[in-house]
Amino acid sequence: MSGTETMTWREYLSTDTITSGRQATAQRLYWGTRSFFSSPLAVFGLVVILLLAIMAIFAPWIATHDPLVQNLARDLEPPSAQNWLGTDEFGRDIFSRIVHGSRISLYIVMLVSVIVAPIGLVIGMTAGYFGGWTDRVLMRITDIFLSFPSLILALAFAAALGPGIENAVIAIALTAWPPIARLARAETLTTRAADYIAAARVSGAGAPRILWRHILPICIPSVVVRITLNMAGIMLTAAGLGFLGLGAQPPSPEWGAMTSAGRRFMIDSWWVVTMPGMAILIVALAFNLFGDGLRDLLDPRQSR
Amino acid sequence: MTDPILSVKNLNVRYFSARGLLHAVRNVSFDLGREKVAIIGESGSGKSTVGRALVRLLPDIAKVNADRLSFEGKELLSLSERKMQDIRGRRISMILQDPKFSLNPVMSVGEQVSEAYLAHFKVSRAEAKKRAIEQLASVQIRDPEHVYGLYPHEVSGGMGQRIMIAMMLIPDPAMIIADEPTSALDVTVRAQVLSLLDDLVQRRGIGLLFISHDLNLVQSFCDRVLIMYAGQVVEELRASELHLAQHDYTKGLLASLPRIGQRRDRLSVLNRKQDWARDLERQP
Amino acid sequence: MSLISISDIDLHLGAGTRSRQILDGISFDVDEGQTFGLVGESGSGKSTVLRCIAGLYRHWTGSIAVDGDTFESADRLAWCRKVQMVFQDPYGSLHPKHRISDILAEPLQIHRFGDIDRRIGEALEQVGLGGQFRYRYPHQLSGGQRQRVAIARALVLRPRILLLDEPTSALDVSIQAEILNLFKDLREELNLTYVLVSHDLAVIDHMCSAFAVMQAGKIVEVLTRDALDAGQVSAPYTRALLEASGHYDLAAPPSAQS
Secondary structure, three states: OOOOOOOOOOHHOOOOOOOHHHHHHHHHHHHHHHHHHHHOOHHHHHHHHHHHHHHHHHHHHHOOOOOOOHHHHOOOOOOOOOOOOEEEOOOEEHHHHHHHHHHHHHHHOOOOOOOOHHHHHHHHHHHHHHHHHHHHHHHHHHHHOOOHHHHHHHHHHHHHHHOOHHHHHHHHHHHHHHHHHHHHHHHHHHHHOOOOHHHHOOOOHHHHHHHHHHHHHHHHHHHHHHHHHHHHHHHHHHHHHHOOOOOOOOOOHHHHHHHHHHHHHOOOOHHHHHHHHHHHHHHHHHHHHHHHHHHHHHOOOOOO | OOOOOEEEEEEEEEEEOEEEEEEEEEEEEEEEOOOOEEEEOOOOOOOOOOHHHHOOOOOOOOEEOOOOOEEEEEEEOOOOOOOOOOOHHOEEEEOOOOHHHHHOOOHHHHHHHHHHHHHHOOOOOOHHHHHHHHHHHHOOOOOOHHHOOOHHHHHHHHHHHHHHHHHHHHOOOOOEEEEOOOOOOOHHHHHHHHHHHHHHHHHHHOEEEEEEEEHHHHHHHEEEEEEOOOOOEEEEHHHHHHHHOOOOHHHHHHOOOOOOOOOOOOOOOOOOOOOHOOOOOOOO | OOEEEEEEEEEEEEHHHHOOOEEEEEEEEEEOOOEEEEEEOOOOHHHHHHHHHHHHOOOOEEEEEOOOOOOOOOHHHHHHHHEEEEEEOOOOOOOOOOOOHHHHHHHHHOOOOOOOHHHHHHHHHOOOHHHHHOOHHHHOOHHHHHHHHHHHHHHOOOOOEEEEEOOOOOOOOOOHHHHHHHHHHHHHHHOEEEEEEOOOOOHHHHHHOOOEEEEOOOOEEEEHHHHHHHHOOOHHHHHHHHHHHHOOOOOOOOOOOO
């Protein structure tokens, strides 16, 4: 980086004499990150999510066994040196199954978020900015989706489309966008009246430009926070569908399906149901804590 | 002057934050009797911080200390939070800039005034309502029975501010801290609110601490003026003698004001000097 | 011929039974190079007049013409290049997530101006800010500096008219003096015409050669500065404003109204 050799990194990040756009961005990131890392719970959430990501990426190397190979000679073994978290009713290694299952959970969570964010933003911002009939029609549609409990709606869709991960993703996405749209609409309504929007209009900016360049950057932080907080719910819904047999199908190691299969052996072999259950609990908690930390960072208005 | 209601000696407020220490108020000393004293200064001068420090309403990161901060003979800084709450509600009242943010939007203004009355006196609701209506009448609201039932969004800014004052007066305070009480109001309404405050000082003998940025207003309304710059009181004057100010900052402020009938091509601009912000000598 | 010619503007806001008349028969003319003032209290409609001229409200009736072109017949972008606006609250009129350079570049991009970098530097220079402000975010600036950026944004399109909506009422008096001086300098330098809205008669008196007093959506009277200084005020409302502005009369407390 030119011109910074004479300056230490600390000076570069703290000085008030900003000489480039890159430096301005770097300063923003630096001070934001610092405040994020001052919250231990948020850092815990981030660490768990990173571990989960590493686990998903390197699953074949981390897992000690093949998650699908049955070994009926060693069924329902308690945790031991050979099977760290025990084995299930078919003698499959639970640790390896959880490791591989993280891929499915992350896949569902990511796919749903990627589908839901743009849909919610487009519908919410359009309704909020144009108002009138556009607003009324779009919000009534949103209300219809909102009025069903999300698991029930997802159940209905999964039942209609047939069981499977992709259908579970579609079902969850259909239930997850309305809150995002409501949030984006509310942000747009408050932003729309701001003087900087009026100033942009006086400069000759049209609606697409105002929505994209002025309103979107205001909506994004709260939407990102909301989606992160929703991730736990998405994962739980996916696990719930799996548990009810409408999500991932056996023998794939989805955590919800694993918990469901293990519940028959709960009394004698507690680990079969407890281990994937704990995995769900820890990751859901991590997403929530990370989301809270992110809110303090991106959206100071809503933080406590 | 008889015993002052409030006596402040070497008040200091420091803020501690991740990016360092900010010494927001430095060695501020003054007495307030049954009179109107103004603290004047620009944004960031520490004038509002002084007002909030007196009633201990600053956030936790602020450290307040003073050689003396006595109100009616009590040392405010050494009181427990419970005792302080009592004083805050009963003996010292605070009027803030915008009544819109101080009134509860889902409760009629009259009920809010009677709630304030009930909080301090053990009387029946009917009695409280009667007193609230009297109180509204005493701040020169015509038809107080009608106004009693209105909601905050239904009253104008000037009336909202008078209702706030009515609420503040119920416990019969000895001192009012008014932080920019009229800057959200139109000039013609402003005069009404000021005459009300003036009346309180004259008739009830209340001490008024008037925090403002408006030199013209303070000059004609208050008795004494403290001018703050960078957390310090740089000058103290009788309001009527503001034009005799000695400090360059005060003179600069006065010169930068446009005045009706005084044609100038350019307004004079304040030339800030480094040594204004330097620590003044502490009076013994 | 006058540069700005406004005649008989009516504006209603809200629909049906909740419709309220905001402006009622507003007419005035402003000559080139003049600063015309609009004074009145909150709710008098003075800022709304500016918003109509700027094209932020479209559903008024009457006629607004600038330089011979009426609002209806003019191209929208061409209108923007003639008329620009500076808002009251420097904290609300700059996008919090845009850098100063982005804020100043936007009008230039919309109007497809070339040489954007040079023009931004020039605009910052004109309002007395150095190049070091270019990459900052609005929250890193003081109120006065932000207002200078807002003025620079209004100037980059080289308009002939600036609409100033209480441009100094959110600022300290010493900063107000600097901004008002800047406006006077820019008017000379760039041959600008201003319409200045303020609630402060002293500011109007300092800046404007003529002004209109507004109350409840109507113009009460149009005065010249000479008439104001000589106290030749005819409307009682103007007299009340004049008496109440700036000082508090201890001797004669005004009769309270509710």
